[in-house]
Amino acid sequence: MKKLFSVVSILLILAAAGGCSKKSESVEAAKTYEMKIGHAQPEGNPRQISLQAFEKYVEEKTSGAVQVTVYHSGQLGTEKEMLEQVCSGVIQGFRGGQFDFLPKLLIFSLPFLCENADEINRLMNSDFAREVCADSQKDGAIILGLGDAGGFRQFSNNKRAITKPADLAGLKMRTNGMDTIDKTFKALGASTVSIPYADLYMALKTGVADGQENPWVNVVGMKFFEVQKYFTAIKYQFHPDPFYVNLAWYNGLPENFKKIMQEASIESMLVNNKAIADNQEAALNEIKKHAEVYELSAAERDAFKKAVEVVYDQYLQEGRLTQAELDTMRKIIAGK
Numbered sequence: 001m002k003k004l005f006s007v008v009s010i011l012l013i014l015a016a017a018g019g020c021s022k023k024s025e026s027v028e029a030a031k032t033y034e035m036k037i038g039h040a041q042p043e044g045n046p047r048q049i050s051l052q053a054f055e056k057y058v059e060e061k062t063s064g065a066v067q068v069t070v071y072h073s074g075q076l077g078t079e080k081e082m083l084e085q086v087c088s089g090v091i092q093g094f095r096g097g098q099f100d101f102l103p104k105l106l107i108f109s110l111p112f113l114c115e116n117a118d119e120i121n122r123l124m125n126s127d128f129a130r131e132v133c134a135d136s137q138k139d140g141a142i143i144l145g146l147g148d149a150g151g152f153r154q155f156s157n158n159k160r161a162i163t164k165p166a167d168l169a170g171l172k173m174r175t176n177g178m179d180t181i182d183k184t185f186k187a188l189g190a191s192t193v194s195i196p197y198a199d200l201y202m203a204l205k206t207g208v209a210d211g212q213e214n215p216w217v218n219v220v221g222m223k224f225f226e227v228q229k230y231f232t233a234i235k236y237q238f239h240p241d242p243f244y245v246n247l248a249w250y251n252g253l254p255e256n257f258k259k260i261m262q263e264a265s266i267e268s269m270l271v272n273n274k275a276i277a278d279n280q281e282a283a284l285n286e287i288k289k290h291a292e293v294y295e296l297s298a299a300e301r302d303a304f305k306k307a308v309e310v311v312y313d314q315y316l317q318e319g320r321l322t323q324a325e326l327d328t329m330r331k332i333i334a335g336k
Contacts, residue, residue, distance in 0.1 A: 157211025
């Protein structure tokens with residue numbers, strides 16, 4: 001009789017434990033998560049379009065358990081401030097070319113590293129790029145995806161047409177504080193002034209800066225053609241576009257939600273890249289209606305490439321890049 005009582009007791013305990021487990025799972029499933037994402041680009045920009053695609057994908061796949069809100073146009077602060085907010089947990093996500101917490105990402109922005117979108121995509125989706133991104137976790141952020149921040153970057157200014165390296169001498173060129181931009185402009189004889197993206201239009205209008213560098217889609221989105229006379233199609237650089245997510249918040253998600261976030265990030269980067277490709281030609285044509293655009297010949301562009309080779313030498317000498325890493329990137333870019 002005692003044996004029968006013990007068996008019955010055990011079964012009742014197991015049944016109760018099973019009930020608790022199911023209840024825990026249902027509570028977890030019913031829990032909602034808020035995700036605020038910030039970025040500096042305006043509405044209509046590929047970054048905003050792709051983040052809206054991310055929002056839709058995540059909310060649909062989690063049945064609304066993860067509620068995403070995207071804040072564009074620097075509503076939450078400068079790019080540096082938004083990255084700091086992600087790392088501290090004030091917001092959960094940020095997209096943009098801010099590399100203060102992971103300066104190794106700057107090696108992807110070395111001048112004239114890639115020649116076309118296919119090369120960029122190969123490099124951004126490589127195991128090498130993923131290894132570089134993994135270091136962000138020590139500062140409290142995980143990089144879920146790495147894309148192209150807007151296409152190849154071009155020059156503009158209000159003083160003269162830039163057709164050769166010497167034309168940059170003496171110009172005050174705006175940078176976002178990125179070391180590779182600073183080093184590139186200085187190698188070409190220009191001085192640099194760091195100005196937040198949201199303040200750039202007025203800085204160009206008032207002469208705080210003579211010129212700037214940005215992709216065509218950004219120029220149109222921010223209407224920089226209204227305050228710049230001369231543009232040069234140089235394709236000198238692209239910027240990696242990391243999607244930072246607060247690590248503690250991400251680790252607190254159910255495993256299936258983490259997978260959804262990763263899938264959504266991949267899908268949104270594809271949307272981003274397609275939007276860039278679709279909009280570049282239209283953006284260039286719009287700029288031509290308002291300003292002068294100079295198309296460099298292959299020989300003229302080679303002169304710029306030669307003039308900035310010193311930037312690679314500086315990165316190797318400063319230990320920011322090893323020759324082995326440079327060789328690896330060039331093999332990936334070449335599709336080898």
